[in-house]
Amino acid sequence: MAQLEDDSILRCEACGAENARDAETCRGCGRALESDDEDDDEDDADDAPAATATEAGTKDDGGGKRGEWRGILVIGAVFSLVLAAWFLWNPPKPGQAPGASTPASNDTAPAVPKPDNEVKEIELAGDVVWVGTSKGLFAHDRKTGAVTQSIDAASGAPHDFIDSLLVDKGGALWAGGYGGGAGVFDGTKWTKFEPSTTGNQTVVQIFQDHAGIYWLATAGAGLFRFDGKTWTAYTRQNGLPSDEVNAIAEDADGALWLGTSDGVVRFADGKMKVYRPSDGLANSKVLAVAIDKQGVKWFGTWGSGISRFDGSSWRTFAALPEGPRSPFVVSARADGQGRVWFGTHDGVAMVDGATWTHYTSAEGLLGSDVYAIEIDADGNKWFGTYRGVSRLDSENQWKQFPH
Numbered sequence: 531m532a533q534l535e536d537d538s539i540l541r542c543e544a545c546g547a548e549n550a551r552d553a554e555t556c557r558g559c560g561r562a563l564e565s566d567d568e569d570d571d572e573d574d575a576d577d578a579p580a581a582t583a584t585e586a587g588t589k590d591d592g593g594g595k596r597g598e599w600r601g602i603l604v605i606g607a608v609f610s611l612v613l614a615a616w617f618l619w620n621p622p623k624p625g626q627a628p629g630a631s632t633p634a635s636n637d638t639a640p641a642v643p644k645p646d647n648e649v650k651e652i653e654l655a656g657d658v659v660w661v662g663t664s665k666g667l668f669a670h671d672r673k674t675g676a677v678t679q680s681i682d683a684a685s686g687a688p689h690d691f692i693d694s695l696l697v698d699k700g701g702a703l704w705a706g707g708y709g710g711g712a713g714v715f716d717g718t719k720w721t722k723f724e725p726s727t728t729g730n731q732t733v734v735q736i737f738q739d740h741a742g743i744y745w746l747a748t749a750g751a752g753l754f755r756f757d758g759k760t761w762t763a764y765t766r767q768n769g770l771p772s773d774e775v776n777a778i779a780e781d782a783d784g785a786l787w788l789g790t791s792d793g794v795v796r797f798a799d800g801k802m803k804v805y806r807p808s809d810g811l812a813n814s815k816v817l818a819v820a821i822d823k824q825g826v827k828w829f830g831t832w833g834s835g836i837s838r839f840d841g842s843s844w845r846t847f848a849a850l851p852e853g854p855r856s857p858f859v860v861s862a863r864a865d866g867q868g869r870v871w872f873g874t875h876d877g878v879a880m881v882d883g884a885t886w887t888h889y890t891s892a893e894g895l896l897g898s899d900v901y902a903i904e905i906d907a908d909g910n911k912w913f914g915t916y917r918g919v920s921r922l923d924s925e926n927q928w929k930q931f932p933h
């Protein structure tokens with residue numbers, strides 16, 4: 531497959547994600563990637579098997595030549611069984627990077643950035659841009675882009691792989707790690723939450739609601755509520771449809787909207803209402819949630835595009851021209867002008883009323899996978915990719931903050 535994009539990158543044809551050239555499976559959708567160094571030539575009869583092993587609507591890109599040699603089919607079948615078994619045992623998680631749990635060195639500027647040096651979260655605090663990556667936590671100066679501080683597990687962060695960040699109402703920085711629970715940084719020291727509190731799971735989002743309550747979404751241990759003293763866990767045992775909670779947003783009525791791996795949950799007054807594909811949601815695996823200025827809810831799904839819910843009816847935007855360039859939608863933010871910005875495995879899609887606008891590396895993104903979006907008080911949009919952060923200002927000018 532023609533997945534080559536540049537010397538160091540393989541782009542997945544199924545989801546658009548950019549992968550390390552030596553990667554065997556796509557970190558975006560879990561599909562098998564072909565090594566271009568070995569038996570590529572013109573022989574394309576492969577990698578359809580992986581589509582059956584991945585979940586959630588991965589589209590087969592078709593075109594597999596039929597009537598190839600029987601030997602290739604047998605090898606393909608065996609390969610797909612092995613792959614399916616591997617995925618059953620170890621299902622791919624969105625954003626999971628190969629080798630993510632191995633301790634990383636704390637260099638801040640690798641000579642050749644690799645796709646696993648992913649920006650997972652951006653958080654703004656005055657003139658500081660906190661950037662959480664798969665290789666540590668960095669403070670950038672908002673104007674110059676210079677790194678003013680770098681923090682890794684050795685200096686107290688919950689993990690070298692930072693998956694979530696929050697600057698809370700009191701100004702403290704919360705960070706959630708990849709399998710390392712969460713911690714709070716007051717500027718000089720870290721307080722870590724014991725693994726038993728967060729289940730030692732990857733904390734994928736940390737959110738503070740209008741009442742100041744903290745909510746931590748985890749990739750396997752459900753949702754945690756923390757009022758400053760007491761932790762409360764919400765899991766499948768007490769009403770969540772899935773223990774994988776991928777995203778949290780709050781509406782104007784104070785209801786939480788959760789994107790989980792088995793539908794959307796509206797959570798208010800202790801009651802959960804679940805929305806699934808049978809209700810109109812495009813895909814049960816929801817990775818991103820945003821609520822726009824009019825109160826409309828938007829959900830980014832894993833493999834089926836974007837669903838919109840106005841409180842009574844659902845509509846899905848799955849592909850171009852009305853919808854994202856990639857159906858794998860991994861981040862979302864609403865701005866103050868009624869627009870919603872989505873990060874996908876193939877750039878950023880922005881919807882303004884009925885109009886969709888797309889941004890890729892041709893416009894100014896440093897990389898095509900956009901796991902993090904943040905919008906500051908001046909209306910600047912900050913996008914996180916594996917090559918670093920790109921900023922789009924309100925005059926449509928781009929500035930890059932590479933690793």
Ligand SMILES: [Zn+2]
Pocket residue numbers: 542543544545546547556557558559560561
């Ligand atoms: Zn992929």
